Ligand SMILES: CC(C)[C@H](C(=O)O)[C@@H](O)C(=O)O
C-alpha cells in the first residue's frame with residue numbers, strides 16, 4: 216500500500232492551488248494514496264463545524280497532509296491540525312527567486328518556529344469587566360526539542376547556505392520576558408553548545424529592523440511561536456509576498472504542509488491564483504517522506520518557471536493557475 | 548521659573564547625541580531649566596543600580612525628560628522611566644527622508660503603541676523545572692485611553708497625511724489571542740466609532756508582510772505594546788535604520804522623549820554618532836510643551852541638513868556629531 220496523503224483544500228484559492236500541487240505529486244512515479252477531507256468556512260456553514268472530527272482523524276492517521284487555506288475560521292482549523300500531526304516545529308523558508316520582483320532580492324532565510332506553545336497555548340481569562348489575561352507558556356522540553364531539530368537541520372546542510380557549519384540565530388524578547396523567553400533562549404543556546412553548532416542571538420525587535428536593512432545577515436532563525444509567525448511574515452514581504460512561500464508543520468511521525476498565504480477572497484474562483492507556494496509545499500512533503508530527488512526536481516521546475524515561464528497576476532503576468540501548473544509539470 | 552527638563556544621557560552614544568539635542572533646545576528663546584540625572588550600565592557599575600531613585604524622582608517631577616540610551620540595562624531603565632512619567636502611549640513616527648537611502652522611501656507611518664500592559668505587565672512564574680509562564684494583561688481602560696489619544700491625534704492633523712479624516716489602522720493578533728487582543732481590538736474600534744474616526748484593522752503578521760510590500764497602505768497604526776515594539780522597529784528598517792527615529796512616551800502630565808536607537812557600542816566615544824533621532828526627539832518635546840513653532844523649525848532644519856548638509860557615517864558621510872549638530876543649529 217502507498218503512502219496516505221490527506222488533502223484538505225479549505226476555502227478560497229485553497230481549492231485552486233491544492234489541486235495544482237496534487238497534480239505535481241501525481242506526475243511522479245510515487246505510490247501516493249490521496250484521501251480528501253473538508254475544513255474551513257464553507258465546511259462550517261454546511262456542518263456547523265470548521266474542523267469536523269473526521270477531518271482531524273484523517274490528518275492524524277495520514278502519513279502527511281497537504282492543506283490549502285481557510286478563511287475566517289483559519290485559527291479554528293490550522294491550530295488543531297498542527298496538534299493532529301503533533302507538530303513541534305513550523306519550517307518556513309523565505310527565499311527570493313531570480314526574476315521575481317522582491318523588496319530584498321538577497322533574502323534567503325529559513326525560520327524554525329516553535330509550534331505548540333507561547334501565546335498559542337492560549338489560556339485566556341476574563342477576570343473582570345475591565346481586565347483579561349493570557350497565560351503564555353514556555354517549557355524547557357519544547358525549547359530543547361526545537362533546538363535539537365535546528366541543530367540537525369543545519370548539520371544536514373538544509374540551511375540556506377547548505378553549509379553544515381552555518382549555525383543559526385535565535386530571535387527572542389528575553390530582555391522583557393525574562394523568565395519565559397529567558398528559558399527559551401537559554402535552552403536553545405545550551406543545546407547548540409552541546410551539539411557544537413554555532414548560535415548567535417538577536418532581540419526580535421532588532422531583528423525586525425535589521426532583516427530589511429540587510430537580509431544576508433541571517434540564515435536559519437529559531438523563534439518562539441508568535442515571533443516566528445510575525446518575523447517569517449515580514450520576510451515574506453521582503454521576497455515579494457506570500458504567493459511563493461511554503462511551510463511545513465513537522466511532528467514526530469507526521470507532518471502537514473501548507474502555503475503561507477491565505478484564501479485571497481479577491482481573486483478566489485477565477486482560476487488565476489499563484490500555485491507556487493502550494494507546489495513548493497508539496498516539494499517539502501516529498502522530501503519529508505524521503506522522496507528527496509522528486510522534491511528537488513519540483514523545486515528546480517518551479518524556479519525555472521519563475522525565471523522565464525508563464526506567471527500569474529501577483530507576479531505581473533496574466534497566466535492562469537492551470538497554465539503555470541502545466542508549465543511546472545512540463546519541466547519536472 | 549522655566550520648564551524643567553530632565554536630561555538622562557545614559558550609555559554609549561547617548562552621551563553624544565543627548566548633548567547635541569540639548570544644544571538645539573538651547574538655541575531657542577525658550578526658558579528651559581536642564582537638570583541632569585544618571586542611569587544605565589555605567590551608573591549600575593558605579594552605584595549598584597541602573598536606575599537610582601533620585602533619577603526616577605527627577606524624571607517624575609520634571610515637566611519633560613530627554614533620554615539617550617542604555618546598554619544591557621535598557622529594560623531596567625526605560626520600563627520604570629515610562630512608569631515615572633505615567634506614560635500610556637509611545638508615539639513612534641517612522642518617516643523616510645528625501646536624500647536618505649531607504650529600503651522603502653515612501654514610508655511615512657506613525658505608530659501609537661500601548662505603553663503599560665501586554666507582556667510588559669510581566670507577571671512571570673517559574674512553575675516547575677520545565678515550565679515558565681507569563682501573564683499578559685489587557686484592560687479595556689488602557690485600550691480605550693490609547694484609542695482616545697489616537698482619535699485626537701488624527702483629528703488634530705498629526706497623522707502623516709495631516710488630514711483630520713485620515714483615520715487609523717489597529718494591528719493585533721485577535722485571531723489567536725481572542726480574549727485579550729479581542730478586547731483590545733473591540734475597545735479601540737468602538738472608541739473610533741463613537742468619535743466618528745475611520746478605523747480599519749490588520750492582523751499583526753499580515754501587517755508585517757504588507758508594510759514592506761507597500762508602506763503607503765498605512766498611516767497611523769495603533770497597537771498593543773509588543774506589537775508596537777516590533778512593527779515600529781520593522782518600519783525603522785524600511786526608512787534606513789534607527790538613526791533617524793525619535794519617540795515620545797506620553798503620559799497625563801509628563802512625557803519622556805528618546806531616540807529609538809540604542810547605545811551603538813561599535814562607534815560610541817568616537818564623536819561620529821548620528822544626532823538626528825535625538826534632535827527629532829527634542830522637536831517632539833518642544834511640541835509637547837506647546838512650543839510648536841520651535842518644534843517645526845527643528846524638523847525643518849533636520850530635513851534640510853538630511854537633504855544636502857553634512858552626514859554621519861551611518862548615512863554614508865564622514866561628518867562628526869558636532870558638525871551635523873552645528874549645521875542643524877545653523878539652519879534653525
Ligand atoms: C491563521 C493563524 C492562526 C496562523 C498563525 O498565527 O499561526 C497563521 O498566521 C500562520 O502563520 O499560519
Ligand SMILES: CC(C)[C@H](C(=O)O)[C@@H](O)C(=O)O
Nearest residue numbers: 390391420621622625626776
Ligand atoms: C529596551 C526595551 C525594553 C524596549 C522595549 O521593548 O520597549 C525597546 O526595545 C524599545 O522599543 O524602546
